[in-house]
Amino acid sequence: MLSESKIIGFLKNQFPEQIGDDAAILPLSKHKSYVISKDILVEDIHFRFKYHQACHLAHKALQVNISDIAAMGATPQYVLLGLAIPDHGRIYIDQFLENFSAICKASSIILIGGDTTKSPDKLFISITIIGLIANSHIKFRNRAEDGNLICIAGNLGDAHIGFTALERNIAGLEPFKENFLKPNALLKEGLWFSKQRDVTAMMDISDGLFIDLKRLCMASNVGAKVDIDKLKFSDTFKLACEILKLDPMVTLLTGGEDYGLLLTIKPEAYSRIASKFKACFGYQLKAIGQITKGSEVHFIQNNQLKTLNLQPFAHFGESL
């Protein structure tokens, strides 16, 4: 059975030095590197015309890519835009391009190229983004160490609530819908973490905490225990889940597309980093568990091992 992880596994086996982080490194000088990443958005897989306005989509397409650059700790510099446009997407595209250009300019990102072609029926958006970073600041996902604290910046599960409400045509729940339609990459936070030496590993959470933590552990050759009691959800979150008949813990652990940051921090540095983070960004850096030896990701509740039956977010097999 084909899957995204099998494809990446095959390619990583072929090119073991290069594949496997949010973005790849393009050597630039002794002190600096470019980082480069590409993300594809496909109509009716990642977005729908019926609820994604062109301005939303332009914002989302760029932010999804910026998130990969932020996760390395870099600053986005350049972007290439590829579009395959179906007949029904033509009216939509003018507004998409205007918004895309405006957002690039507002973010000091320069559009340097791309490709445009016709598509038989669905709109495909393929973006390549290039960032710049000091070599000593690059954060990889394969450097987590036994004993590090697992930390989260940003929301978990909110976008999935918004997505579910939009798909089921449920009125209200606007802040959640906004999270799904117009996510914001944690660019400033990524840059800030890149300068903290005691942040050992970092990646973005695009496919949900459950699967992305597994990826971080696999890359770092470690395991993890997640303290479920530390995964708090607000009353609004709980109420939204009730309305949509979603399990709040499952939604929080497996909902994708929030584009928060997952990081590991040396335990002795956590309180210093967390209080500076709170002072700087006005919200909490949450410690939710610890990196362990081994390779398993365990969930703990009331000091007991808890078995959760979670289905990771996967493009193959998902039906939007």
Add this chain to the structure above:
Amino acid sequence: MLSESKIIGFLKNQFPEQIGDDAAILPLSKHKSYVISKDILVEDIHFRFKYHQACHLAHKALQVNISDIAAMGATPQYVLLGLAIPDHGRIYIDQFLENFSAICKASSIILIGGDTTKSPDKLFISITIIGLIANSHIKFRNRAEDGNLICIAGNLGDAHIGFTALERNIAGLEPFKENFLKPNALLKEGLWFSKQRDVTAMMDISDGLFIDLKRLCMASNVGAKVDIDKLKFSDTFKLACEILKLDPMVTLLTGGEDYGLLLTIKPEAYSRIASKFKACFGYQLKAIGQITKGSEVHFIQNNQLKTLNLQPFAHFGESL
């Protein structure tokens, strides 16, 4: 009406310094630059499963991108592969990935990243390629000067004959089909031209000579006159056009996907460069006309202006 040229025009207007060549420049050092380009291939627009075997498609997808790097005079170094895979493409993909990896390795190109996702119905391939070049060797398309000779390296129209034969399910014409199914970028030639100071401008011919020469003229703010008598076609080419009821001159001027090189050369240097080229590559560098003042592309036959009713190759409006 939306068109590829309108989209590029809009974006070039927004980012005037950056857009408009085969590849974009990523500054690297005082002496070197990266060049970066992306090309999209869409099922039933650029290829069909019924005649593109996975090994053909892997080859073509990479060569189409290498051609953009070759057209700048650069050497390809890194590639990122984006795939949106429909259910019916799953069996095909294993072989595609194996071939793609093998060709990258054989060409010393390192796969450094990408993205994989599901597609509702068509296979979508998005490749980003990065090359390396000495700054003094970069060839742009906007440097053609009045009086320069217009030269062509490589075939014109062959791929279109092959494509037409495949679409109409006509047996035979194998060399033409091979040109369409497995085109080869003129990488060595591009590198060689990059070292010739008297080559003033260069680009690849992906959409047919007629439209690509117009693009070169527009970028350089010049016109051109093409001597039709210099556009010779072989007996085999003529016979293939007869079989397929294609006009040989129209096919030669507008057929896309041959991935030859279009270049302009200072007239006093032409015979020196052409004879060195012949000695080096074993085939002719054809001079087919001259760059002029103004902005029009004219066709000349027997010293008379000739009006040709040519339809440029265009993704928008084309029906594969």
